Amino acid sequence: xxxxSEIRQLLLVLxxxxxxxxxxxxxxxxxxxxxxxxxxxxNAEHGRQLFMGYAHFENEGxxxxxxxxxxxxxxxxxxxxxxxxxxVTTEKTDDDIISVLSNTGIVISPVMLPIYRDDPxxxxxxxxxxxxxxxxxxxxETNKEWLVFAISVAGTLGTALALGIVYRHRLRSVRRIMVExxxxxxx
Amino acid sequence: MKIRSQVSMVFHxxxxxxxxxxxxxxxxxxxxxxxxxxxxxxxxxxxxxxGFPTQWEDQEKYHGGWELEDKPKNPQxxxxxxxxxxxxANLFSNPAMPTMDDYYEPWxxxxxxxxxxxxxxxxxxxxxxxxxDGKPIDIKSGPNWDDDLSGSNIYAVNDPLLESMxxxxxxxxFSIEQLFYFYMPRICNHCLNAGCVxxxxxxxxxxxxxxxxxxxxxxxxxxxxxxxxxxxxxxTYYNWATGKSEKxxxxxxxxxxxxxxxxxxxxxxxxxxxGVLLYDADQIPDAVRVPDEQLVQRQREMILDPNDPSVIxxxxxxxxxxxxxxxxxxxxxxxxxKEWELALPLxxxxxxLPMLFYVPPLLPVxxxxxxxxxxxxxxxxxxxxxxxxxPVRYMSRMLSAGNDEVVLKSYRKMIGVRxxxxxxxxxxxxxxxxxxxxxxxxMTAEEAEAIYRLTSLPTYQERFVIPPYSRxxxxxxxxxxxxxxxxxxxxxxxxxxxxx
Numbered sequence: 024x025x026x027x028s029e030i031r032q033l034l035l036v037l038x039x040x041x042x043x044x045x046x047x048x049x050x051x052x053x054x055x056x057x058x059x060x061x062x063x064x065x066n067a068e069h070g071r072q073l074f075m076g077y078a079h080f081e082n083e084g085x086x087x088x089x090x091x092x093x094x095x096x097x098x099x100x101x102x103x104x105x106x107x108x109x110x111v112t113t114e115k116t117d118d119d120i121i122s123v124l125s126n127t128g129i130v131i132s133p134v135m136l137p138i139y140r141d142d143p144x145x146x147x148x149x150x151x152x153x154x155x156x157x158x159x160x161x162x163x164e165t166n167k168e169w170l171v172f173a174i175s176v177a178g179t180l181g182t183a184l185a186l187g188i189v190y191r192h193r194l195r196s197v198r199r200i201m202v203e204x205x206x207x208x209x210x
Numbered sequence: 211m212k213i214r215s216q217v218s219m220v221f222h223x224x225x226x227x228x229x230x231x232x233x234x235x236x237x238x239x240x241x242x243x244x245x246x247x248x249x250x251x252x253x254x255x256x257x258x259x260x261g262f263p264t265q266w267e268d269q270e271k272y273h274g275g276w277e278l279e280d281k282p283k284n285p286q287x288x289x290x291x292x293x294x295x296x297x298x299a300n301l302f303s304n305p306a307m308p309t310m311d312d313y314y315e316p317w318x319x320x321x322x323x324x325x326x327x328x329x330x331x332x333x334x335x336x337x338x339x340x341x342x343d344g345k346p347i348d349i350k351s352g353p354n355w356d357d358d359l360s361g362s363n364i365y366a367v368n369d370p371l372l373e374s375m376x377x378x379x380x381x382x383x384f385s386i387e388q389l390f391y392f393y394m395p396r397i398c399n400h401c402l403n404a405g406c407v408x409x410x411x412x413x414x415x416x417x418x419x420x421x422x423x424x425x426x427x428x429x430x431x432x433x434x435x436x437x438x439x440x441x442x443x444x445x446t447y448y449n450w451a452t453g454k455s456e457k458x459x460x461x462x463x464x465x466x467x468x469x470x471x472x473x474x475x476x477x478x479x480x481x482x483x484x485g486v487l488l489y490d491a492d493q494i495p496d497a498v499r500v501p502d503e504q505l506v507q508r509q510r511e512m513i514l515d516p517n518d519p520s521v522i523x524x525x526x527x528x529x530x531x532x533x534x535x536x537x538x539x540x541x542x543x544x545x546x547x548k549e550w551e552l553a554l555p556l557x558x559x560x561x562x563l564p565m566l567f568y569v570p571p572l573l574p575v576x577x578x579x580x581x582x583x584x585x586x587x588x589x590x591x592x593x594x595x596x597x598x599x600x601p602v603r604y605m606s607r608m609l610s611a612g613n614d615e616v617v618l619k620s621y622r623k624m625i626g627v628r629x630x631x632x633x634x635x636x637x638x639x640x641x642x643x644x645x646x647x648x649x650x651x652x653m654t655a656e657e658a659e660a661i662y663r664l665t666s667l668p669t670y671q672e673r674f675v676i677p678p679y680s681r682x683x684x685x686x687x688x689x690x691x692x693x694x695x696x697x698x699x700x701x702x703x704x705x706x707x708x709x710x
Contacts (some may be wrong), residue, residue: 194272194305197312201260201364205368206365
């Protein structure tokens with residue numbers, strides 16, 4: 024009985040905590056697309072910082088590199104879930120790109136909508152990103168998935184090897200080894 | 211002096227016929243469950259042999275028991291398995307676990323096939339199937355796989371006890387008409403300095419205050435299995451179905467109701483004795499740190515005389531009930547272990563202070579055939595001991611940490627009793643020879659008679675002196691069972707009221 028009431032109390036606390044967290048998680052501000060004037064003020068360098076996650080989005084949205092790749096994205100490259108955006112500005116209009124980034128307008132990504140719905144990008148950030156993507160046109164597209172895969176395999180093998188060395192003296196078998204040895208000597 | 215009581219045991223190996231009735235009695239009561247199929251809280255081994263699990267006595271492999279620090283001044287005891295930091299590091303991967311193969315893969319037979327097979331040209335058979343995964347198996351080993359296989363050049367030859375023996379002794383063990391074997395039944399030793407208790411990271415293992423039975427709390431056990439490794443006798447087992455470890459509980463529900471444990475009760479050869487020993491717990495730290503050859507003697511010193519008035523007074527002060535003291539005074543274990551010094555602990559060098567004692571087997575019957583076919587007991591006591599087929603060295607490795615003299619003393623008494631009774635009942639040994647034998651064994655005729663009576667003619671009450679348990683009575687004092695009864699059930703019931 025005592026345990027049950029404790030569990031009930033715990034559930035209540037958890038529920039309240041979740042409710043409070045939910046309040047905090049409400050949209051910071053309503054999404055707004057960058058205007059043409061704002062787009063022209065985009066800073067490509069700051070856009071790169073935002074893209075790579077070196078700088079935080081004002082509303083704490085996740086950095087683009089988690090899913091996308093533009094040009095050369097450091098040692099392990101960018102994510103491969105979304106399309107490679109190196110030459111996206113030559114294929115799509117600025118309006119379409121701003122529409123995707125701001126979740127307003129005609130073109131809306133069904134994947135990015137839920138991710139950035141509660142943490143929209145500010146007009147300035149959208150402009151910076153657009154400027155960064157424009158600056159990257161023509162760069163060499165890199166694909167480093169093989170590297171990630173190779174590091175995973177090497178890491179797994181390395182861990183297994185390390186554990187194998189640490190536990191090399193563990194007891195493996197007594198009876199089987201004893202019987203096999205004795206039978207060999209008898210033959 | 212901090213006196214405690216311990217329900218202790220003596221197994222008289224000279225009387226064991228190796229029938230495994232004890233093992234079956236235990237199995238039927240306690241380990242006939244899923245996950246416990248491979249467990250034998252009681253098992254009977256053939257010696258020389260590898261035992262169960264295979265070569266359990268080889269602590270270089272299994273890392274069970276304690277060892278003394280290798281330093282001359284004030285050496286401390288430490289677990290052979292690991293220290294605390296290593297316990298933490300190895301928590302998820304205990305490196306000294308016996309594998310299932312070292313015990314054996316439990317199996318049953320598909321008996322249903324005998325009755326349900328379709329009509330055919332061949333007789334249906336019951337194939338062996340594993341009790342772990344249910345698939346057919348090729349049986350490779352079992353809990354008493356080397357039963358009676360003395361002289362086996364696969365099993366007996368790999369007995370860890372033979373390692374330190376001379377080549378000459380070894381040759382004798384494996385030559386025809388010279389080889390011997392005896393049986394060794396084993397249960398949990400309910401040690402005073404148990405390795406399993408010390409190794410448990412969860413603190414789930416404890417020694418009961420009133421009778422010293424070592425138990426695993428199934429609510430606290432987290433299945434780390436450090437006890438399985440740390441017990442040098444390999445008498446804790448991991449239950450794969452419940453995820454907890456289990457061990458012999460000395461049938462405490464039977465003890466509490468005045469009955470002997472199942473394996474004791476069912477013993478055909480009546481080799482088992484059970485009784486209370488009073489010991490001084492303050493002496494434990496010193497007793498486990500003496501050199502190997504003194505271990506048996508030191509353990510005997512810890513066990514106190516229950517008839518000594520000062521011991522009785524101290525026991526009462528330590529809270530031991532009068533009934534338990536009275537039981538200790540009638541304890542057959544006290545007589546075998548302390549008074550007569552016949553019974554010896556199994557592998558005292560593991561330094562766990564085991565409280566199960568063995569009377570060494572007197573093999574073979576020491577007689578020689580005369581010309582007319584009659585047999586005559588060898589009255590030449592010590593020459594016959596040296597000629598005995600069981601090398602004393604083997605027994606001392608097993609029962610006295612290598613101290614031959616301790617085993618010889620026990621043997622001398624047993625042979626002395628045999629010669630003394632032979633003179634009395636058969637008459638082919640003269641009274642002078644018998645008196646000489648008693649003198650050489652350093653005992654009186656009364657003692658020989660007492661040893662003979664308790665060995666050969668004991669009654670049930672003499673073999674099992676179970677102390678009175680007051681568990682239920684103690685609970686009644688604070689919680690009236692009648693009152694609880696009145697709170698449950700239908701209708702009106704009037705609880706009886708007891709005054710305290």
